[in-house]
Amino acid sequence: MASFDDASVDGDTLGGAFAALELVPDTLTYTRCTIAQDADKTWRVAYAYSFCGGPEAWMKVTLPPRDAMNDECRRVLAHAGLVLLCWPWMATPCRKIVCKATALTADQRQFWADFYREAFAEFALHNNLDEDACDIEVEAELAEDAEPVAAQHQGDVRVLCGLGGGKDSLVAWLLSTRQPRVSTVDWLYVDDGGDEYENSKRLQGVVRTAGGAAYLAKHDFSNLTESTYRTPCGHPWAALCAFDGVGVAALLGYDGFVVGHERSAAEGNGVFFGGREVNHQFDKSLAWEAALRSYLGRLSSVSYVSPLQPLWDLQVAGVFCLEVSLRPFYSLFRSCNDSGxxxxxxxxxxxxxxxxxxxxxxxxxxxxxxxxxxxxxxxxxxxxxxxxxxxxxxxxxxxxxxxxxxxxxxxxxxxxxxxxxxxxxxxxxxxxxxxxxxxxxxxxxxxxxxxxxxxxxxxxxxxxxxxxxxxxxxxxxxxxxxxxxxxxxxxxxxxxxxxxxxxx
Incomplete structure (x- = not known):
């Protein structure tokens, strides 16, 4: 699995033994993941990618301060780079992905092949790519199969809730606060750049009204090559939030990461690519979450909790509108993706x-x-x-x-x-x-x-x-x-x- 080199001058390098670049045609390589800590104990994670053995492009994320980072968190962060790989792929679509940052089991390679088939379908459809463009070969050093990481829950439970700003995350938060064994409910906001949380009255208002601490996972995509394709769409944001959420929960000592994904997400968009229905929300579906939960369970003891899956989106809206304790959030929630x-x-x-x-x-x-x-x-x-x-x-x-x-x-x-x-x-x-x-x-x-x-x-x-x-x-x-x-x-x-x- 991932290797950790605390003596590295670049920080904590994952998979350093496999980071050498090779000139491989039509291949996108996830070369390495480095982790470093600033003087204020904030953690900086950098992910490097190379297309056809060319120069590395980096994506970065800043995580909350903590004295030390445990191996569970390191493992989750290393594997998160395989989600982030979708961003550079949409600039340079290719048929083969090589992971050198961490070894993968046969089941894990299949997980990512299935993931990319779903994640790239919307992009491939809108950009008129070949019908087999999403059939990706995933190559990595073979890792040994691992048993699920045992969770030790004694006494009260602490959870992080994903802060999305919409009604779903607020209903998921409400259910978390009503749990008899849950003593602490805090927030995690995954920022895609531009200090979104710091500049948002609404998001801060949600946290202030709900109570609890708010933590940030702040991504930086500024080093990416701009896509030459007209529609770089369909980025798997929910999948990225899942890995970020479980990783930060492991870092900060929480027992669970709670999301607000509902039943409607499992229904596709009624259009097909390569014989498969495109689903813009595939990474919120019950079936995909089941595979994700199994995958994450072999990296971390943090539970990935998705309590709204039995409900249709309209039912969630009904709970949001009719539940007395959620009335103060009616003027605070936002879920429009087009306003900028x-x-x-x-x-x-x-x-x-x-x-x-x-x-x-x-x-x-x-x-x-x-x-x-x-x-x-x-x-x-x-x-x-x-x-x-x-x-x-x-x-x-x-x-x-x-x-x-x-x-x-x-x-x-x-x-x-x-x-x-x-x-x-x-x-x-x-x-x-x-x-x-x-x-x-x-x-x-x-x-x-x-x-x-x-x-x-x-x-x-x-x-x-x-x-x-x-x-x-x-x-x-x-x-x-x-x-x-x-x-x-x-x-x-x-x-x-x-x-x-x-x-x-």
């Missing part, structure tokens, strides 16, 4: 359209986060709503077509004035209401995590009551377009809304 500002909604993309649908299914004031603009009444939003209910799912983190149809119907049920979109895509009938109470398979969870906490939430009971009400109306044939009782809400700060004017 993690404090803002663009109000002109598929993600904004879906979030508006999901919120307006349960609240009367969804327009307040968009400066009072009712997106259902905006003609230029019609194509996004049409896409959301269509057969091809948007290449974004959105729910399924059935969820969108249900959200639109629930929103129409609440309103006196329905707007263009609701008139176009609903007929007054509430279909797919079972999605409000349906449960999918749960992700594997550690013994200290109580999955029954989810069912004890008042918001989950409210969703069940709403479903029962809809079914009663359907059985009587008496659909009533009535306003539900308005929920007490916290004041919403609309300053984070900016409509894009670039026409995209």
């Amino acid at each position: 500002d993690c404090d803002a909604w663009c109000g002109a993309c598929a993600k904004c359209a879906f979030v508006f649908c999901a919120l307006s299914a349960f609240r009367d004031d969804a327009s307040r986060i968009f400066h009072g603009v009712d997106l259902y009444g905006e003609p230029d939003m019609i194509p996004f709503f049409e896409e959301l209910v269509g057969s091809e799912k948007a290449m974004d983190c959105v729910g399924t077509a059935r969820e969108t149809a249900l959200a639109l119907a629930l929103a129409r049920r609440r309103r006196k004035v329905i707007g263009v979109a609701l008139a176009a895509f609903t007929d007054g009938n509430v279909r797919h209401a079972h999605l409000l109470i349906e449960r999918g398979a749960a992700a594997s969870a550690p013994a200290w995590w109580d999955s029954n906490v989810l069912e004890s939430l008042d918001s989950v009971k409210a969703l069940a009551a709403l479903h029962a009400q809809i079914e009663e109306e359907r059985s009587k044939g008496t659909y009533v377009n009535r306003l539900c009782a308005a929920l007490p809400t916290e004041p919403v700060d609309p300053s984070g809304w900016t409509r894009r004017s670039d026409g995209q």
Whole structure:
């Protein structure tokens, strides 16, 4: 496995014996991973990559201070470089990947071959690459198979929650705080450059409101060669956050890393490449998380916890909107990827359209986060709503077509004035209401995590009551377009809304 050379002048070098560059055609090599500590005890990790034996390109990440770094953390960080490899690959797509930074077992090589097939599919589709472009050969020194790392949980449990800024991470945080054995719930924000957390009122507001400490994993991609391809898309951010999260948790002595990935992520986008359906969110799916959990379990004792997997995205939105303790976060959450500002909604993309649908299914004031603009009444939003209910799912983190149809119907049920979109895509009938109470398979969870906490939430009971009400109306044939009782809400700060004017 990875080797550690504490005497290296460059810091702590992983896999130094395998770091020599070789001129290999059409090959991207992960040459080495170095770890060094600054005077303030902050950790700096650098990942080196070489295309066809050429000069090394570096990506770096800065991690929180700690006196020492244990071997569990070092192993996870070394393997994280195989996720980061996706960034330079999209500048120089090739059929072979060589890992010299750490040895891999046969199962681990297969894990990465499967991972790259999924991770590169969206990029290959949009850039018209050959259909076998994602069939990547992974080469590495053969490592011996390892048993899962045993976890020692005595007494209270400490967890880190991934801070994404959206509703999912907040619901995952809520479930963490309700766990009987969990004593500490803190935050980890994975920054892709530009001091996002330090410059964000919203993210800091979430942490201040929730409580707990906030730690940062700050990436630096500035040394990468700019891609010559027109669409360098589909970067596996959730996978990177998983490795960063487990690595930082191991560094700081936490027992678990908690994420907010829901069931909808497992559904693909309805388009195919090389005979396989493309899934923009594959690295949030239950199946991939199961493989990831097995992989990480042989590197670290930290548990990777994904408690929202049984829920549809719309159910998560229902919990977020209806749970009293989450009301203060309504003006703080953001999950738009197109605004260019993690404090803002663009109000002109598929993600904004879906979030508006999901919120307006349960609240009367969804327009307040968009400066009072009712997106259902905006003609230029019609194509996004049409896409959301269509057969091809948007290449974004959105729910399924059935969820969108249900959200639109629930929103129409609440309103006196329905707007263009609701008139176009609903007929007054509430279909797919079972999605409000349906449960999918749960992700594997550690013994200290109580999955029954989810069912004890008042918001989950409210969703069940709403479903029962809809079914009663359907059985009587008496659909009533009535306003539900308005929920007490916290004041919403609309300053984070900016409509894009670039026409995209």
